[in-house]
Amino acid sequence: MEREGYAVIIAGDGEAGLICAAKTPVDLVILDIMLPGIDGFEVCRRMRAKSAETPIIMLTARDTDIDKVVGLEMGADDYLTKPFNPRELVARVRAVLRRADAAREPAKTILGNVTIDLGGRRVLKDDQEVHLTMKEFELLAFLAAHHGQALSRAQILEQVWGYDFPGDTRTVDVHVRQVRRKLGDDCPLKTVWGYGYKCEE
Numbered sequence: 001m002e003r004e005g006y007a008v009i010i011a012g013d014g015e016a017g018l019i020c021a022a023k024t025p026v027d028l029v030i031l032d033i034m035l036p037g038i039d040g041f042e043v044c045r046r047m048r049a050k051s052a053e054t055p056i057i058m059l060t061a062r063d064t065d066i067d068k069v070v071g072l073e074m075g076a077d078d079y080l081t082k083p084f085n086p087r088e089l090v091a092r093v094r095a096v097l098r099r100a101d102a103a104r105e106p107a108k109t110i111l112g113n114v115t116i117d118l119g120g121r122r123v124l125k126d127d128q129e130v131h132l133t134m135k136e137f138e139l140l141a142f143l144a145a146h147h148g149q150a151l152s153r154a155q156i157l158e159q160v161w162g163y164d165f166p167g168d169t170r171t172v173d174v175h176v177r178q179v180r181r182k183l184g185d186d187c188p189l190k191t192v193w194g195y196g197y198k199c200e201e
Contacts, residue, residue, distance in 0.1 A: 001030075004090050014038030021047055026054060028097055030089070033060035033071065041074050048075035055096045059084070109144045111188040112201040116144050123183075130182050135160065139175050143189060143199035152196040172197070 001008050009024060011017035013036040021029065029047065033040035044056055058076040068079050077096050080089060109116040115124040121137055123130045132140065138160050143151065153169035161171065176197055180187045188199045 001090070001093070006093075012036070014040065014043040017043055018046055021054075022050070028093060028100070029054060029056045030093070031056055031058050031076070033058060041070060044071065044074040044076055053100070055100045057089075057092060057096060059089075109141075109147075111144060111147075111199065113186045114183060114188060116141055125183055125186055132179065132182060136175055136179050136182075139172070140179055140189070140199075143197060146199070148198060148200050150192040150195060150198045154196075156196060 009020050009026065011020045015037050017029075017031070017035070018038070020026075031040045031044060035043065038046075040058060040060070044058065047054065047056065052075070055077045056075060057078045057080060058071045059080050059082060060071070061082040071079050077099075078092050080092060107117070107119040109118065113126050115127075117124065118141060123132055123137065123140065139156065142156065142160050153172045156172050157169055176189055176191075179189060188201055190198050190200060192198055
């Protein structure tokens with residue numbers, strides 16, 4: 001993990017692991033099940049009682065389905081059995097951290113008088129709901145997620161409509177026009193001439 005650029009704190013048993021977790025906030029815990037003293041299942045349970053947010057990857061030589069189920073039910077985010085390829089562990093760490101970052105993203109984005117409710121998939125202007133089509137909403141949400149960044153029409157088309165969408169970049173212009181019409185002067189979508197669009201208040 002250190003070779004991949006991560007700072008690592010090591011604890012030799014379950015009790016020490018719980019003390020480390022209580023003293024030092026960490027982004028992720030890699031937890032062995034077969035530990036001296038308190039086993040990994042109990043460590044996981046106690047960590048989860050304190051925090052539901054810190055991701056936990058469990059490592060074990062026990063590869064039975066029941067052990068995996070118990071580990072996941074205790075609150076582990078992923079499970080890797082020994083022997084394992086260190087590269088696979090690094091890949092899983094990165095994947096779990098990406099999911100954790102995504103889960104911590106705000107459920108709402110506020111841009112001036114416009115609120116994008118990502119969880120509810122709706123847009124409010126001055127606290128009044130504005131009805132957007134699915135693609136209009138996805139376009140606005142995508143640009144808002146890259147606030148201040150100029151994105152080309154091709155990038156927007158690829159990310160919002162998908163690689164296989166058969167239309168051309170004029171589709172983006174049409175949908176931007178529709179969003180602007182519905183949001184009026186409060187619309188946060190700005191044209192980057194000769195290139196694409198960006199979102200900013």
